[in-house]
Amino acid sequence: MVDSIMQYQSEIWHAIGETFTMVGISIIAAIALGLPVGTLLYLSGKGQLFENRVLFAVMNILVNVVRSFPFLLLVVFLIPFTRFVVGTALGTLAASVPLSIMAIAYYARLVEQSLLEVPKGVTEAASSMGASTLQLIVKFLYVEARSGLMLGLTTSTISFISYSTVMGIVGGGGIGDFAIRYGYQRFETEIMIFTIIIMLILVQTIQYTGSFMARVLDKR
Amino acid sequence: MISLHQVSKTYVTSNSRFQAVDAVSLEVGAGEIHGIIGSSGAGKSTLLRMINLLERPDEGTVIVDGNDLTSMTDKHLREARRSMGMIFQSFNLVNNRTVSGNVAMPLEMAGLGKKERAERVREYLDFMGIADKAEEYPSRLSGGQQQRVAIARALVNHPKVLLCDEPTSSLDPQTTVGILDVLKHINRTFGVTVVIVTHEMNVVTNMCTTVSMMENGGLINTFKAEQGNTISSEDISRITVGLSRDKVRDTHG
Numbered sequence: 001m002v003d004s005i006m007q008y009q010s011e012i013w014h015a016i017g018e019t020f021t022m023v024g025i026s027i028i029a030a031i032a033l034g035l036p037v038g039t040l041l042y043l044s045g046k047g048q049l050f051e052n053r054v055l056f057a058v059m060n061i062l063v064n065v066v067r068s069f070p071f072l073l074l075v076v077f078l079i080p081f082t083r084f085v086v087g088t089a090l091g092t093l094a095a096s097v098p099l100s101i102m103a104i105a106y107y108a109r110l111v112e113q114s115l116l117e118v119p120k121g122v123t124e125a126a127s128s129m130g131a132s133t134l135q136l137i138v139k140f141l142y143v144e145a146r147s148g149l150m151l152g153l154t155t156s157t158i159s160f161i162s163y164s165t166v167m168g169i170v171g172g173g174g175i176g177d178f179a180i181r182y183g184y185q186r187f188e189t190e191i192m193i194f195t196i197i198i199m200l201i202l203v204q205t206i207q208y209t210g211s212f213m214a215r216v217l218d219k220r
Numbered sequence: 221m222i223s224l225h226q227v228s229k230t231y232v233t234s235n236s237r238f239q240a241v242d243a244v245s246l247e248v249g250a251g252e253i254h255g256i257i258g259s260s261g262a263g264k265s266t267l268l269r270m271i272n273l274l275e276r277p278d279e280g281t282v283i284v285d286g287n288d289l290t291s292m293t294d295k296h297l298r299e300a301r302r303s304m305g306m307i308f309q310s311f312n313l314v315n316n317r318t319v320s321g322n323v324a325m326p327l328e329m330a331g332l333g334k335k336e337r338a339e340r341v342r343e344y345l346d347f348m349g350i351a352d353k354a355e356e357y358p359s360r361l362s363g364g365q366q367q368r369v370a371i372a373r374a375l376v377n378h379p380k381v382l383l384c385d386e387p388t389s390s391l392d393p394q395t396t397v398g399i400l401d402v403l404k405h406i407n408r409t410f411g412v413t414v415v416i417v418t419h420e421m422n423v424v425t426n427m428c429t430t431v432s433m434m435e436n437g438g439l440i441n442t443f444k445a446e447q448g449n450t451i452s453s454e455d456i457s458r459i460t461v462g463l464s465r466d467k468v469r470d471t472h473g
Contacts, residue, residue: 121312128272128383129326129373130301139325143316219357220315 004190008182015178016198018092019164022099022174026160029100030107030153037063037104038111039137045112049123049136059108066105071163074098075170082170095172099163107156114148115141147218154210158203175199221381221413222248227270227280229263240266241277242437248430250380253407253414255424255451258434264417267434268383271415272304273297285380302330305374305412309386311366313358319369320345320354326377344372348402364395371402375410382406384416388423400426424451433459 005012037059043049044056069077075098079089082097118141126140142149165176175195183192224246231238241263248254256264269275270282273289282289289300305326313322320341327337345351348368358366367387374382384403388396404427407414418424424431431451432442441459445451 119310119312121308121310122314124274125306125308125312125314127274128301128304128306129329129377130298131329132298135329139328140314143314146316217316219317220359 004188005194008191011178011182012175012195012198015173015175015195018173018177019161019175021092022096022164022167022172023157023160025093025096026099026103026164027153027157030103030156030160034104034107034156035111035149038108039115039141041108041112042115042141043137045116049127050133063105063108066101067109071098071102072166072169074102075166079170090171092167092172092174095164095167095170095174099160099167102163103156103160106159107152110152110156111149114145114152117148118144144220147214147220150210150214150217154207154214157206157210161199161203161206221250221252221285222246222271222415223281223283224267224270225281225283227267227277227282229266229270229275229277239437241270243280244434244437244439245280246432246439246442248413248415250413251407251411252430253404253416253428253450255428255431256415256417256434257419257421257424257431257456258440260419262434263437264434265385267439268385268415268417271381271383272301272306274306298329302326302377303379304381304383305371305377305379306383307367307370307374307385307387309389311358311363311370313366313369313373315358318355318357319350319361322358322369323372323376326373330377340376341372344376347375348372362395363391364398367391367395367399368402371399371406375406375412378410379412381413381415384414384418386417386419388420389418396420396423397426403427421453421456424456425453426450431456431459 041056041059041063044052044059066074078098078101082094083089085097086093088094122140122144123136126136131140164172164174167174168177168180175198179192179195182188183195224244226243226245227241228239228243229241231240244267246267256267258264266275270277271284273282277290280290284300284304287300289297292300314325323341323344324337327340332340342351342354345354348371350365350368350372353361353365353369358369361369382403388399391399400423403414403416406412416423416428428451429449430442430444433440443451443455443459445455
């Protein structure tokens with residue numbers, strides 16, 4: 001086993017690098033756009049501070065549509081959009097586009113759920129102090145929901161890794177693509193097992209770190 | 221100090237209408253400790269929340285310290301709210317911030333500098349007797365201590381009005397007495413006008429100088445104790461059964 005792994009060492013490192021690139025970009029998209037979308041979903045929801053049926057319905061449907069797409073089809077469906085954004089539909093960077101779209105929708109829903117856990121009284125206290133909307137969000141909601149937001153990001157990251165494994169279809173590469181091409185299609189079972197072990201360790205580490213940080217952040 | 225004029229609020233759901241507050245007018249003088257009593261569902265909490273417009277009345281006007289809150293822009297309303305403190309039955313502290321972090325929040329909203337914030341926070345934690353808890357998180361404190369933190373938070377920005385929504389209902393009798401003493405002390409020391417919603421009659425007899433009784437969304441009676449006195453239990457039984465009309469100012473309708 002060691003021999004064949006040594007033989008592909010540079011390919012493995014390269015594949016891990018691609019996975020990190022795709023997942024990293026998706027995490028950035030999740031935080032930069034998924035967090036605001038999730039917050040807007042929460043604020044415009046029924047009985048909330050900025051209840052707005054139309055806005056809520058539009059975003060709710062968008063998030064659901066993205067999440068209900070079989071992911072491979074989403075990748076194919078988004079090819080024109082990807083080409084428009086990064087100039088090409090192939091490669092690691094191009095693969096990050098559909099992954100990021102999924103990431104935004106996925107994390108937005110988890111953000112909404114975490115914010116719904118914040119007791120109503122906290123928003124009421126914020127309003128009674130004369131908090132602006134931004135202050136309400138940043139100083140009250142995100143502070144009270146921070147461990148849930150962290151756990152949501154952990155769950156999301158692990159899903160992004162899983163989604164990223166099919167990116168071979170648009171030449172995105174990554175560890176999953178490596179496992180399929182070298183391990184499965186070339187019948188090198190050892191290689192496949194080895195990459196699965198890498199994935200396992202990666203996912204375990206992320207979950208452990210995420211859970212630990214959520215615990216540290218939670219003072220409730 | 222506070223003047224509610226013919227305020228109403230109706231909650232409409234798809235299959236029902238509930239008139240929480242029905243054309244209520246209420247005057248609260250500066251420096252009063254004004255109790256609002258009534259059975260649950262009478263509209264006491266809704267009425268209290270109208271004073272700082274946490275509940276916006278469907279009709280009527282709310283005037284606090286000479287300003288009509290109902291006609292204000294959002295920005296001015298936020299500023300007006302900063303001169304009113306509010307405490308709650310469930311304390312509503314931010315549990316992921318320390319005690320001093322919680323008390324500092326209204327000052328952050330008001331844009332005070334860091335150094336001045338720290339000084340003010342310390343001053344009010346001292347005043348409330350919880351200076352040793354400054355760096356603790358709220359979940360490590362008892363209910364009475366948490367309510368003290370909430371009171372410090374409500375007072376730190378020097379409000380003229382303190383709104384209290386069942387502040388002692390989740391506390392044991394002994395702790396309740398302690399909190400009521402603090403509220404009286406605040407009223408005397410800073411001249412803060414206190415409006416307190418409660419269903420506990422001993423809260424009224426312990427501290428209120430005026431009491432209003434609500435029923436089914438309407439204000440039945442307002443009764444003012446003699447100068448320097450608090451409401452007695454006889455006063456309460458009088459207004460609840462509607463006796464001694466000469467002493468009772470009927471503000472209904």
